[in-house]
Amino acid sequence: MLDVKFMRDNLEAVEQRLKTRGGAVSLARFRDVETRRRELLQQSENLKALRNKASEEISQIKDKSQAQGRISEMRQVSQQIKGLDEELAKVEEELQGIMLTLPNLPHPTTPVGASEADNKELRKWRDPARFDFTPKPHWEIGEALGILDFERGAKITGARFTLYKGSGARLERALINFMLDLHTDRHKYVEMLPPFVVNRESMTGTGQLPKFEDDLFRLDGLDYFLIPTAEVPVTNIHRGEILKGADLPLYYTAYTPCFRKEAGSYGKDTRGLIRQHQFNKVELVKFVRPADSYPELDLLLANAEEVLRLLGLPYRVMELCSADLGFSAAKTYDIEVWLPGQNTYREISSCSNFEDFQARRASIRFREDEQAKPEFVHTLNGSGLAVGRTVVAILENYQQADGSVIIPEPLRAYMGGLERIS
């Protein structure tokens, strides 16, 4: 959520910056509703002040029959207050609705662009390996090795669900443990294992709701949702809290499955593991002081990159342009891994600074010291990494001419010493 006062004072500039995300933006209704809100509030509060004073006077009068005049006078005032408050509630609801559907302001360093084609490549790590045979896509490799079973996944549930078998299942689990160990032991994140189902407040806090309800799985009969990313439960750990400045920055990591309806993705990535309704991810989440959030974003990005480096997977880092930015983000870097079987780079991590956008929605604040005023923290998160897509990258990058797949060295200890899946 944006800061209402900042918007009021910088309406033009805010409108311009929001427009760089693409599409028309008008804040005229915001301005009117916000102004009306303050008018009504003033009127109502003035009458309440009057009533409070009168009530106190009435309480002093011993003979209540003497107070009848004031009491009936105040009865009128209370009626007026009730009317004003009813209108105020409507106005505030509308204002809240507007505020909850406005996306974050892109950071000044976010390149302005019209589509994902305008994302900027920042750097590349390792050139794609050359194959002396034609590299296959992972779904062919995985099916041939008997470790991925798309047909049975579809039988059990439906399209975009996959059954992992044997060494495939073990590889997925190895990656989860490898990533968690790296981030906790080396990068000093605290491991969390949150609920995979959250309530509406949590979804609103991080910005999935109210705008993107169609993308979420909702439990029938309950106002609970399957999480689309660990960002939701982990960021909401501190919803409604005032943290101690001395405890910042907080680094959390969590493995969770992620559930996405992928509405609007019909016909896209229909083969293989790239786009699933359920996939595993290890997430990195930070709560930091506002002044530190950009250096912290660089560190978080480096922590995610480290996973790919240790696994020896070629990748590039993209700086997202304004049009490609997620709803809540001010600044995002995507890490894209090289997939030789598909001859392309694919997103495997997305690292973002949300500044105070989520903190304001979820009311996550900190107090620098005992007598300081509470301030909103900045929240950040990034995938560290998407596990299913890492399996994809390993199968495709480490495939051999005979159809087997070499296990990257750091994973072997997690695979019971296995060096090759064949």
Next chain:
RNA sequence: GGAGAGAUGGCCGAGUAGGUCGAAGGCGCUCGCCUGCUAAGCGAGUAUACUGGGAAACCGGUAUCGAGGGUUCGAAUCCCUCUCUCUCCGCCA
């Protein structure tokens, strides 16, 4: 799923025949004093949000005692609904 108890400020905990309660007291914390160090002691202070005025310091108003609604001139206190926590029983990985 059944029966009961409860939700008050950073924490503990008073407060229910409605008014002087933003809320006693204690702990904690901050500042000052005192003590040769430490501990103890003494004094003062210590919620948040919105809103009006002000360059600011600050001053004023309103709201908040789990959430929402109701009764009333007036609600932490009365009524209704919901949520959560705890205890017992049942069921169960």
